[in-house]
């Protein structure tokens with residue numbers, strides 16, 4: 001049990017402050033993901049125990065929300081807006097070009113783990129589309145050049 | 160002048176996405192007092208830098224990092240007009256002069272986290288008044304204002320207030336819907352980032368009026384800056400006695416909490432939102448019971464959009480009648496219109512109901528930025544109609560838009576130029592519904608997936624006539640058989656595209672930019 005129980009204890013600790021709060025389970029899952037980057041397999045057991053739920057119930061909540069992921073994401077996460085106002089400003093061709101230049105598909109993580117590309121549906125930056133978020137930084141009037149540059153700058157900074 | 164001049168630089172997300180942080184950094188090293196504000200809503204000018212001179216704010220925009228050196232000189236010398244990015248006195252610009260800003264009166268002007276600024280600009284007057292007003296009169300005032308919910312459905316707010324106020328229960332809740340998922344909308348975000356105390360004040364008044372002592376703001380996770388600013392504003396409001404055990408000396412308590420969503424468009428639907436707020440899957444609940452009677456934890460709950468709550472302080476301060484005198488017919492007060500897409504002057508424009516679509520798109524929005532012709536607009540988010548220019552003379556009010564099969568929604572208008580393929584947009588409407596359906600009912604869950612397939616066949620010209628019929632049948636089925644408006648209104652963009660742009664559904668079509676195997680385009 002060694003390793004797992006350690007991890008479980010860590011998860012228990014992350015989860016505990018949210019027990020008894022309105023919407024506590026979702027807050028707790030957000031907290032785990034904020035800390036670990038994804039929801040590890042032990043999440044169900046830890047959350048189920050803390051919130052007095054079945055594992056299936058916890059799993060049902062996790063699978064419902066797009067923010068929750070079960071696997072680590074790439075070192076850089078590029079999120080491209082795919083919604084209408086950005087479509088009207090060239091989001092479709094932007095996505096195709098970014099995918100081509102970075103050799104990746106929407107929703108995928110690169111084999112080397114350096115990049116995840118995600119589609120999002122509106123970032124509230126519609127008046128300056130097409131929009132993107134790269135490692136949390138907002139980008140308006142996004143172009144393939146700007147995105148590739150931000151990706152490479154981020155990668156350079158990590159080296 | 161021996162004091163360092165004060166300049167104003169927005170910290171609004173759009174301004175940041177366009178480089179406001181770099182601009183601010185360039186001024187940090189120089190001799191200026193920098194005040195960070197929300198955005199004025201003139202997003203083509205962002206980042207917009209302002210300086211106050213003799214009571215007027217002079218603007219420069221869009222400023223990029225390369226402009227800052229020359230701008231510093233001009234700001235210190237006072238020779239403002241010499242700078243190429245000079246736009247003049249903000250209040251004198253047509254875009255600002257032609258608005259009537261009730262909700263956005265302070266946005267872009269004040270420091271969003273200064274409660275002093277807020278009060279100096281008229282904030283908290285309404286809450287203090289409400290603290291000494293019988294709860295029943297507050298509800299009457301909102302009823303008299305004619306205010307309708309700004310979240311999309313346009314239901315009279317006052318009716319909801321009375322329902323919740325009259326419900327007997329040991330606990331009641333106020334819930335703010337800040338999920339703002341509609342593409343083409345950003346008004347909630349702007350006000351939460353630019354004037355968060357207004358939302359807090361509106362919710363606290365609602366609490367006093369309906370007898371609720373706890374409130375929640377359900378904020379989408381895509382708005383981290385709004386989260387930070389609102390969170391800080393709530394903390395300040397507690398410290399200053401605006402929230403907590405004794406709201407502005409009323410002797411009544413109101414507690415407010417921020418809850419962050421987890422990435423689900425459907426959680427903007429109020430019953431889905433309530434499930435999510437309870438920590439569950441965001442599945443839609445059947446209505447009745449209405450949330451006003453059995454909402455959060457089964458208790459009477461007043462759910463409103465951000466802008467609905469934000470309209471309340473003005474209604475309480477100036478009276479419901481004054482609010483009702485603005486607008487047309489049964490569409491009272493002002494609406495925060497949000498322009499985006501291929502438009503020259505995108506941004507937020509608050510005005511009384513009564514403008515036409517043409518006013519907004521052409522006169523105010525300046526037409527297409529690309530210089531191409533405008534072919535369509537979509538009004539009211541992803542569940543809103545696609546309309547052609549021949550319908551642009553329609554007045555924007557709830558009833559007039561309903562008459563042409565459209566809706567105001569949350570006030571977003573997305574402009575598409577002549578390159579748009581409406582078949583592709585209809586396909587996207589289904590794709591989005593399939594992606595975001597809560598899965599509770601079959602017409603929506605399965606229908607949306609079928610919709611994508613049918614449209615692909617139409618695009619490829621496979622059994623064209625039959626598939627056109629299938630599309631119509633499918634839309635009917637979704638309208639009739641869906642539990643909520645996600646499935647029930649997805650046919651609106653589809654059928655408005657079909658009815659208003661039938662040529663795009665013909666085969667062959669000159670516009671076809673995608674074909675078999677192109678499922679990867681968003």
Ligand SMILES: Cc1cc2nc3c(=O)[nH]c(=O)nc-3n(C[C@H](O)[C@H](O)[C@H](O)COP(=O)(O)O)c2cc1C
Nearest residue numbers: 308309310336338339340427428429463464467644
């Ligand atoms: C699919 C769907 C998504 C919705 N998204 C939102 C939203 O993001 N924000 C919002 O305020 N209302 C949204 N609504 C409307 C809410 O269900 C509800 O009518 C509204 O929050 C009530 O507030 P109001 O009275 O201020 O309009 C949505 C409705 C549906 C069917």
Ligand code: SF4
Nearest residue numbers: 597599600603643646
């Ligand atoms: S229409 Fe769609 S989103 Fe609404 S309840 Fe049914 S499955 Fe859920």
Ligand code: FES
Nearest residue numbers: 081086123125126
């Ligand atoms: S549609 Fe892309 S940011 Fe709103």
